[in-house]
Amino acid sequence: MIRKMGTRKKRRMAVLLACGLGLGSATVLTLSAFRDTLVFFVAPSDMASKAPGPGRVFRLGGLVESGSLRRGMEDSRPDARFRITDGAATVEVTYVGILPDLFREGQGVVTLGTLERDGVFHAREVLAKHDETYMPKDVADALRKSGRWNPASGPPPQAALWNTLGAAKP
Amino acid sequence: MTHLPYIAGAYGLTLVLAVGFGLSAAIRLSRARKRLAAIDPRAGR
Amino acid sequence: MEASSTLAPTPATTLVPPTAGGRSLHRFANPGRFLRIAARAQPWLTGVALAASLVGLGWGLFWAPADWQQGDAVRIMFVHVPAAWLASFGYLALAACSVASLIWRHPLADLAAAEIGPVGAGFTALCLVTGSLWGKPMWGAWWVWDARLTSVLVLFFLYLGHIALVRAFDDPVRGYRAGAILALVGAVNVPIIKFSVDWWNTLHQPASITLTGAPTMAAAMLWPLLMVAIGFQFAFLALVVARLRAAVIERRMRGLLMARAAGA
Numbered sequence: 183m184i185r186k187m188g189t190r191k192k193r194r195m196a197v198l199l200a201c202g203l204g205l206g207s208a209t210v211l212t213l214s215a216f217r218d219t220l221v222f223f224v225a226p227s228d229m230a231s232k233a234p235g236p237g238r239v240f241r242l243g244g245l246v247e248s249g250s251l252r253r254g255m256e257d258s259r260p261d262a263r264f265r266i267t268d269g270a271a272t273v274e275v276t277y278v279g280i281l282p283d284l285f286r287e288g289q290g291v292v293t294l295g296t297l298e299r300d301g302v303f304h305a306r307e308v309l310a311k312h313d314e315t316y317m318p319k320d321v322a323d324a325l326r327k328s329g330r331w332n333p334a335s336g337p338p339p340q341a342a343l344w345n346t347l348g349a350a351k352p
Numbered sequence: 353m354t355h356l357p358y359i360a361g362a363y364g365l366t367l368v369l370a371v372g373f374g375l376s377a378a379i380r381l382s383r384a385r386k387r388l389a390a391i392d393p394r395a396g397r
Numbered sequence: 398m399e400a401s402s403t404l405a406p407t408p409a410t411t412l413v414p415p416t417a418g419g420r421s422l423h424r425f426a427n428p429g430r431f432l433r434i435a436a437r438a439q440p441w442l443t444g445v446a447l448a449a450s451l452v453g454l455g456w457g458l459f460w461a462p463a464d465w466q467q468g469d470a471v472r473i474m475f476v477h478v479p480a481a482w483l484a485s486f487g488y489l490a491l492a493a494c495s496v497a498s499l500i501w502r503h504p505l506a507d508l509a510a511a512e513i514g515p516v517g518a519g520f521t522a523l524c525l526v527t528g529s530l531w532g533k534p535m536w537g538a539w540w541v542w543d544a545r546l547t548s549v550l551v552l553f554f555l556y557l558g559h560i561a562l563v564r565a566f567d568d569p570v571r572g573y574r575a576g577a578i579l580a581l582v583g584a585v586n587v588p589i590i591k592f593s594v595d596w597w598n599t600l601h602q603p604a605s606i607t608l609t610g611a612p613t614m615a616a617a618m619l620w621p622l623l624m625v626a627i628g629f630q631f632a633f634l635a636l637v638v639a640r641l642r643a644a645v646i647e648r649r650m651r652g653l654l655m656a657r658a659a660g661a
Contacts, residue, residue: 194500202581209585213596220597222543243598282537284466292541292600309536314605316471316614318462354468355534362473362527363458366480369519370450370632377639384646392653 223292226271236299242275243292243311244268248334251287266291266303273297277305284310288334313337428645431505435638442635450628456621464618471618473531479626480524483633484552485587487517490637491559492584495577505641507573508648510580511563512640516633518556525553536600544593545601548586555583 213220223243224232234240243266250265256278264287265272275293285291290311295304315338322338325331331338353359457475464471491513497506528546529539540546563569563576594603606612612619 191500198496198499198581205582205585209589213589217597220544222541222597222599225598282535283468284535286466307537309538309541309600311600312467312535312602314602314613316464316467316474316605316618318615318617319465320462321615322465354463355470358470358530358534359458359472362476362530363454365523365526366454366476369523373516373519373636377636377643381639381643381646384643384650388646388650388653391650 225268226266226273227268229271229273229297233297237296239294239296241292241294242266242273242297242303242305243290244273246285246287246289246291247272248287248332266293273303274301275303275305277308279306279308281308282310284312286333288332428505428649432642432645435642439635439638439642442631442638446628446631446635448628449624450632453621453624453626453628456624457618461621462615462617467535470531470534473527474618475621475625477524477527477531478622479629480520480527481549482626483629484517484521484524484549485590486630487513487520487633488552488555488580488584488587491517491580492587495580498573498577499581505645507570507577508644509637509641510559510573510576512637512644514556514560514563514576516636516640518553518560520629520633521549521553521556525549538600541600543599543601544597545590545599548590548593551586552583552590555579555586559583 218232221232223241226242226244229242233242245267247265247267250263252263254261254263259278260280262277262281264275264277266275267273275295277293277295285308290313292309292311293303293305294307294309297303317338322331322333325338326333454475457472461472461475463469491510494506494510494513497503498510528549532541533539559576559579562579563572566572566575593599594601605614606619606622614622
């Protein structure tokens, strides 16, 4: 009886392993097949190949290019023009409405809207994408003052640096 | 403190869930032990 | 699998007479021994859970510095991130119990899986709601359908499905088998959650704390986060152990009553 149970357990283990392998490879195949459609937003350099035609709504994401932000007023509503870049390509964006708190130059954003024939992306929604770095205000100020980081130009330097910065600050 | 309503909501929900799960588990355990002891006094170790 | 499940010992016969000893994996299958060990561990699990969670949450709420761009809203992270870790950990524990149930017919694994489900669903709900409360002020949206958020929502539905399935059958053993299969099929979702932020571009940011690299988080925020994570981990264990003790006692009680009804 005991020996019989042993072979039964082995058989169950083999069945389970086979099911797991089958399910796992099916999932990997499905996910890689849908890889492009699972994308939440399109980067500027993918616009030529992946963006739908003029007038069709899609999401455009990237960094707000340093020095590109122009704020104005349009019919007493705030109006913003900026460029979204991923380093390789840049797209001009206009947006009428209130920008989220985290919006700034150098920040990642995801915008929803349409690309018009003039090549300008008309956003109807702007979401700020915050990065994975978390630091107190005094550390950010110290990094900026020491010239080691300009928030408008990109992500901050290595975290190992900031934690020693408070003490080393003159 | 900025964004206070959102922070209060997040910590408040944590408290509610902790109290809810904790109390329900404690009550269920003590009730089960009492009922078992009533059926089988030997089992009330 | 159907034929062998009828040969599996029924609850009443395995659980009522305590069998001595047993081989390595079945050492904890003896419910009497489990109850003794669990009763001794319970105060420690509960104590560490309460102490670490309270210290960590208080630290995060009052002493940890505000983020330079998120302000105080970053304090939601001290709840959201540990809850997210526990949501995934809970599902892995559920899957491990399901393997032990399907292969070894481990009698405690079935009960453990049924008790892990609601606790894991609770942590997943906490993760989803706090994430929404964090997303509104920071991103500008309560919810977006990106790969990370959607896969965690799927995890929540898997938990709910498991909770319903294990309780849906008149014969509990059938419910445990069905639940175990659902839990294992759903386990493919866990790596998808983990790597969703790396495989696809999402609105959700990638992980700040990884096994391979230095954390991209100031130490003054990292310590309270780890403290809450320890507290939540122990809270998960304490809750599951307490619920499992209750479940074992309830099962023993049903066995006793059935044996008495049959014998009388």
